[in-house]
Amino acid sequence: MNQVNDLQTNSRTITRQSGSNFYYAFLFLPKPKREALYAVYAFCRLSDDLVDDSQAGGDPAAALTRWRKALDTYFQDGVGPPVITTVGQAARRFHIPKVYFEELLNGMEMDLTRARYATFEELYPYCYRVASIVGLICIEIFGYTNPQTKIYAEQLGIAFQLTNILRDVGVDAQRGRIYLPQDELKRFGYSEEELLAGRYNRAFMELMQFQCARARDFFRAASAALSAEDERSLLAAEIMRAIYYRLLLRIEAQQYDVFHKNITIGKPRKLLLAGGLWLRSALRSRP
Structure with missing residues (x-):
């Protein structure tokens, strides 16, 4: 023991x-x-x-x-x-x-x-493996009844990983890794060289705005896939969703400047989000 x-x-x-x-x-x-x-x-x-x-x-x-x-x-x-x-x-x-x-x-x-991805379609399997799979593991521990909850886990995992990628653009660049799709860098007129140098400009802001909108779409898709009968058992997942979504909002509020600003959610805020969701869940479950 x-x-x-x-x-x-x-x-x-x-x-x-x-x-x-x-x-x-x-x-x-x-x-x-x-x-x-x-x-x-x-x-x-x-x-x-x-x-x-x-x-x-x-x-x-x-x-x-x-x-x-x-x-x-x-x-x-x-x-x-x-x-x-x-x-x-x-x-x-x-x-x-x-x-x-x-x-x-x-x-x-x-x-x-791999240190580069040509398109989002190429990036998706990576995000699925390192994040959605974690979600699928977690829901087995949380417990669920509706098979659609697997879709919830997959979509939420992608949303989390995209948020991590956006927050860590500068850190990853220092390691020689670029997760933002190459075709989208080209679309917004922002070069790989600029990214590796940490160049913060209008083109980068527009690129990041597009990336954040995609992450939001995955957060919405996850919420749409969450069934009512599994809401209570997935409280921990919903707490993580609230924290990560708040992080995405913080990136947007800082005008996408992930090169020069340390974008985080403080411990008190995390505890407040977690406690608020727990209390709401407890009140809903009362007869």
Whole structure:
């Protein structure tokens, strides 16, 4: 039992210390679901860190291969590194398909082989793998009854990832990565060289306005796919939606200047959003 508690504490610590928006959504869940989601987040965080080790002179491809093998080993005989053990336990408890975790790693592996996307149609599979798949994993833990909830998870995941991409345009450029579609840079007259140099001008603002409008469309599509019978069980997802949508609004309010301004949502605001949605849900559920 102590070993299980240690593994859960490790995953919880990784989630809390990351400052992730997800941490605030998980606070209102029953402990078994909360611990399972901490494990999922820790797995995602550490998997992503393996890919980013390329910036420190490591061999991320080899590290990711070893991580895949560790995942396979756990699902075969129940043995693996601490984070994989906890996420594997969560997968078994909540009947999460192993293929979801494999697809997530496929998405992260794309960062080792691609640094540009010609069109949004090319970008979509990447967003699906690194974000929508996380949503599909999460709803298995949250619980749902309407199959349409999978559409909700997919669309919300795309909305989250697009918001992350917009917030991190400058950071990604420093790593040599450009996620904004190349054909859309060309359409708005904003060059790759300008983006890599962090050039903030009218063309960039118009490009970002277009990108934000697309993200809004995915937020709307997710809301439209949320069925009434699953609203209560998906409270944590709705808290994340509220936080990420507020982040998108903040990008717009700052005139899309993601190069020179640190665009975040403070902890008090996140807690206020989370608490408000929890209270509204509690009041609706009262007889």
